[in-house]
Amino acid sequence: VIVSKRRRRVERCMPHSKTSFSVMCCGNPKGEFMPPMIVYKSKCMWENWKKHGPRGASYTMSKNGWFEAQSFTKWFMDLALPRLKELTGKKVIIGDNLGCHYTADVLIECRRHNIAFIPLIPNTTHISQPLDVAVFSPVKKFWRQSLEAWRRETRIKDDLQKTCFPAILRSTFIRIERELGTALESGFRTCGIHPLDRTKIAKKIPSRVHVVDGFDLNIFNDSVLDFLENNRTCSVTNKQTRGKKCEPGKNACDMLDTQAATTTEVLEVSQQPAQTQAQASVDDGEQPGPSNVINDREVDTDTDDSDVEEQLTLELEEALAAQSDEDEDEEYFNIEEEMDEIEIEAIENLAAKERQQAEEQLPTDTVEETEEMTQEEDGDGISWVCPGCNIGWNSDTASEM
Secondary structure (H helix, E strand, O other): OOOOOOOOOOOOOOOOOOOOEEEEOOEOOOOOEOOOEEEEEOOOOOHHHOOOOOOOOEEEEEOOOOOOHHHHHHHHHHHHHHHHHOOOOOEEEEEOOOHHHOOHHHHHHHHHOOEEEEEOOOOOHHHHOHHHHHHHHHHHHHHHHHHHHHHHHHOOOOOOOOOOHHHHHHHHHHHOHHHHHHHHHHHHHHOOOOOOOOHHHHHHOOOOOOEEOOEEHHHHHHHHHHHHHHHOOOOOOOOOOOOOOOOOOOOOOHHHHHHHHHHHHHHHHHOOOOOOHHHHHHHOOOOOOOEEEEOOEEEEOOOOHHHHHHHHHHHHHHHHHHHHHHHHHHHHHHHHHHHHHHHHHHHHHHHHHHHHHHHHOOOHHHHHHHHOOEEEEOOOOEEEEEOOOOEEEEOOOEEOO
């Protein structure tokens, strides 16, 4: 059993794995829920992972099992948008302030169908999101009960398989179906969203004025914080933001206008014609002086001789560097030709040695016949004739006689 350090008592020992499942839930103040979306940690999707799940549920996968831009867009297009199209008037979606929510496809569809996407304040979902406040806690409780019941029935102690996950999730929703609607209504009311009441959240924020026996604890707290900040904090670098950020409480669709305006400004700047040096000087009220051209480069005559000399020196160095590169290439080709000649000579020597070894290994009768070979001389060259096999060779061309 592995537990945390310095812990002497283990309350619960249960199987655990790094397999990740994510479930997206969405509901309204009337206590009505949309079908959930399940995200598996996988690179591909199998059909048996979609069987016996909640009614109308959607399934997808991601590299880490979390919701990403692609999976959130799929949830919005497949589940949320068809339901919102049935409603009339302006619709509002309240969600976490995550960058993966603000994809271009989602924001365009929100604007097209009069939907406002309102993000919450970061790190406040425990007091401002109805699902976190009133729904997820009982769901997790009933989920553990359903999981323990499934392990007792199947006697499987290994990791929870993806094929079994949809059925267990469905049984959890069935067991808590009556309580979920009431809990969701209570969550909207507790967060002050419906009916709208701004004081609900304000009451949960602790007051900064804390006086005990006539002593203001804020003075002591501020001094301790200053001490810790000066002695224990390290230099903090500017962190790169992950994805797009939207101001809490504002409509995320307004980001489209900002992005379009920025793109227009960039295009206008890039399409301006480039001004020459003479035109720029005329615009500034300066008179351009006479100029000379040296190696396709314009040099003002008003400049000092030292500047011209430095420019000519740089051009000379560039020319010498180019010449040295050409010399190196020519030397490389010469070396390559010499290597080819050496290889040819080595091959010829090796062939001569092999012929000599082959002649030494010939049998004696063949040598005697070879000695009996007669030599004839004709107009075309010298010929050798073997009397035994009646085969001859000519010094210019080989022919069978």
